[in-house]
Structures are given as structure tokens and as C-alpha cells.
Amino acid sequence: MVDLKKRFDNIVGAKYVADGVGERYIYSFDMTENPARQPLMIVMPSTVEEVQKIIELANETLTPLIPFVTGQSVGGLTIPQVDGAVIVDLKRMDKILEVDEDAMYMVIEPGVTFGHVKRHLDKHHPTLRYTYPLAPPYTSVLANALVQGLCDLSTTHGSMADFVNGLEAVLPTGELVRVGSSIMGDGNWFGRYPLPDLIGLFSGWQGMTGIVTKIALKLWPKKKVHGFAALFTFGEHATTDLLKTITRSGNFEDIDSQSLSIIKMLLKVPYPVKHFDGEPDYGTVVGYTANSEIELKEKYRQLEEMVDAAKREEPRTVLIPWPTVVKLMGSQANEWIDFPSDAFKVLAEHDGLTWVGTYIHPKHWGTALEGGRKIVEKYDFELMAFMKPLNMLHIAEFKFIFRFPKDDATLDRVRKCSEELLDFALSLGALPYKTPVWSAKKVQKLADPAFFELARRIKKLLDPNNIMNPGRLDL
């Protein structure tokens, strides 16, 4: 080990290799229920060449490597699955390399966060915007795209993986490759077609197929005016039915729905937040943009019309324009819409935080939500469902989140509840995302085995020594 550390020291400098008890402990766990495991050491490269040298050394010494940026996946995705692993912390690679206003994309390194991107675009390219997740501003943009996370343009444009134009990666055997249109040279990251779509060799693989060192992501024109409204609804099926109607109208950029308990957390109701009989079940933020005030008003009018139709079934449904929301809830309501958002620090009330989230066929959305709610209530957790229509509702998404103290009894309850939730979702054909290993095992039991056999073959082909994040997805 001493020899290995020296060799890593020679690559990145001794200052950027850590094997102290404290550092190894910090990198051994996240907030989830997934079991901790200490890495051997942590190395922090700052260049692509250093990443290549790290991978070459790992191949020579058969050292498992785990790519890491800020560790905000909340899925145990950077916890080593084997002993003797080295965490490759990429946060020093934090440059926004290019913003192309013509083709509307940016090329960034792994350590670039949503906070960096927002500040950079607002300052230097105010007519363009990226998309932001319901996550703190210090989350890695590249990591979120590669793990197929969600964002505030997902309702219209899909998962963040759908924003990837191309990337550069160091393969597990050390070669540097690009996929997408940048194979024709720099300044040319306009798209991933017409080519074999090899983004798929890196998207959703949880770092098992190499270390991505650059990624090109789509940007979008920023419209002149924007509006928000809050919708309060009752019942799972009535809620999802209304959200489907609103989504399919095509007028609304973001539809972000959550259990009322989460809104009450924003109102600073203390833990544990319980549901009261008669309260609305869900609060949804509807975001929309336009090129003029007239267009904006018309979009709101159409939204009102859809809500009025839903009121015929459930008269208590209400739509509230944002200025009224702020009047009622106070200025902290704005944290609900100001992405990237740190409003949900309320989720970190305890040392434990986890979730079961899936992409699901829209026809099962209401059923999944209703069944999930019963399971969460059975285990007596706070009711914290999030849901979002993706890509104009070609896909529906829902998740249940838990914040909890990490004592043994609660951890056991969290694990049982999560397993029951996932079993129920899988029975509806849903697929978990940001999948921890325990969850991937369940998927493999039910899914077409040919898919996972293909995945194993690809992994073996790219990574013959199995050094890149071994054990992920239970491959």
C-alpha cells in the first residue's frame, strides 16, 4: 500500500492523495441506508493526463477505482463495493471549457457544479439557460447527467441524460475517446447523431465503463418572462390525471409535484410532519415561460381552465398564482422555485436520507403513488412523495423519500419499507433510477436476463481487469 500511495503521489502530487483515517471514513458512506465500506485511499487528479495515468496504474496493480465528484447521489453510488478501492475524486477538474451560443451547448469538466453553471451563464450568456435539479447548488452537473437524474426541464425534455451531446472519457484500459460530433474536432460538440449512439456506453453505468473527463450538454434559450403557480390537489388518481392533462397541453415547462408534508417542511413545520385529515394530499409547482406578458397570461388562463374542469370532480382543488403563494407562505416559498435549490436542506434533518424512485409507465402512475403511500403509512414514515412527468409524459416518475436517524431499528425499518416499495413498483413494470446494488439485484431477478448478459459482456470488453467501480448494478 505504501508503494501504491507513492506511485499515486507521483501522478497527482502528495498533497492530493489522502489515506488518513478521517478521509477514508468520510468517503466510506453517504446518507443512505447502504452499508459503508472504507476506500484504501483517495486521489484527486486535475488533468485528463493524470486520470489516464491513474487508470494505467490501477490496471497494472489491479486496483479498483471509483469515480467521485461531490457524493450527492443519495444512492450509495460512490460507496466501494469491494475492499482495496481507490476513490478518484474529480472535483479539481472544474472548468467550464466552452459555451457555444450558436449550437447552444456547453462543454464542462466533472467538477463543475450547478452553482458554477448558473453563475457563469447568468454573467456571460444571459440569453441561455441550463436545467437545474431539485438538489443543492454544489451538485456535479456531469454526474447528474450520467446517472440520468431529473431537472426543471425534464417535464418537457426528459432526463438529464437526454441533454448530453457528447463526451470524452478515459476507458478502463487507459485510452482517451470521444463520442458524439466532437470526433470531428474541438468546437464541434453539436450532437450525438448521426452516429452509433455510444453515449450509452457511459450513461447509466455508474462509473463502470471509464471516467468521463468532459461532457457537452444542451443549453436552451431563456425566454423573456416566466411564471409559477401552485396547485393543491386531493387523491392520487385525481392528481395524476390532472397533471397528465396539464403536461400534454405542452404549455408548461416544469411540473413538480410533492406530498403536502414536504411543503409543510418548507413552511418550517418541525419533524415529524404528519398529514391532517382534510388537508390537500399534493402540492404541485407549475412553471411556465413566454416571450411576452400576453402569452404568459394566456398560458395561466389555460391552466385555470384545466383546473376548473378538475374542480367538477373535486371542488377543493385550488390553483394559486405565485404572488399569492408568497403572501400566504412567506418569502421562503421562493426557495421552492429558485433552482438549483438548497431549500430541501430540511431533508437533512437527521444523518439518514434515502429514497426509492422509479421511472414508470404513465398508466400506472396513480396506482403506484396510491400503493406506495399505503406502504409508507404502514411503516409510519413521513409521507414524502415526489413526482414529475418526463418528456411530455412519455415517462412518469415518482419517488418516496425518507429522512431518518441512523439507529439500527430505524435503519431496519427503512430497508424493509424501501424493499416493499420497490417490489410494488417493479410489479408495475417500473425501473429504479440511481440504483443502489440491493435494488439492482431485485431488478435482475425480474428482468430479461439477456439484457444483463449483454451488459456484462460490454463491461468485460471495456474493462477486462474489472477495475472500474466493480460490483455496481450487481453485474
Next chain:
Amino acid sequence: MLTEPPDFIGNILAKLINNQIANSALRDKMQNWRMTVVFDTDYYPVSIIFDETISIKSGIVEEPTLIFKMEFGTILELVERKTSMIRAIFSRKIKVKGFRHLIALYRFYGLMNTILK
């Protein structure tokens, strides 16, 4: 400051009242009020209890001084100034029980007009 209760409507009402409690004249006045007011909404009822201090809890207290029956949507209309308390009462969007407690009614009407501005 009024403790903000854990239910949705109670919490919002408490926030609205707390915004005005900074006004010491109003706060001093309210300290002398002895009455209970029920907001009987289509979501669920909440009770506001004035008894040296102010507290809000979900449900209906026994023998309230005043009962205001209304939809949550009407509260929103008041906040949005699409209607006023007096107009909502005359149009029966707000139904009031307890007219015999005229002082209480006058006080609470004034408070609502202040907090829902």
C-alpha cells in the same frame, strides 16, 4: 409570536397573523381579547383562541364565540383582493355564526382585514 401549528391552514393563518403582530398596537389590543373563532373551511376546521396569548389548533373548540364557514378558495380570494370580507359575507361566501357577539365580530373582522391585505 404565535406558535405556528403543524397543520396546513393553521400554519398559514398563524404566519399571516405573525406578520402583523410586529405591530405593537395591534398586539397590545389582542392581549385583551377573550374569544374563540372557528374557521370552518371545506378542507377542515381550525380554531383561533384569543386568551392573553393567541393559539391556533385544528378542529372545532367547544362553544366558539364566532364561526366563519367558508371555502379555502374564499380565503385565497380575500388574499388576492378579488373580494373583501364584507362583500364575501353579504354574498354568503362566508357564513358567520355568532352575530350576537358584536364586539368579538368587530374585532375579528378588523383583524382579518388587516392580515389578509
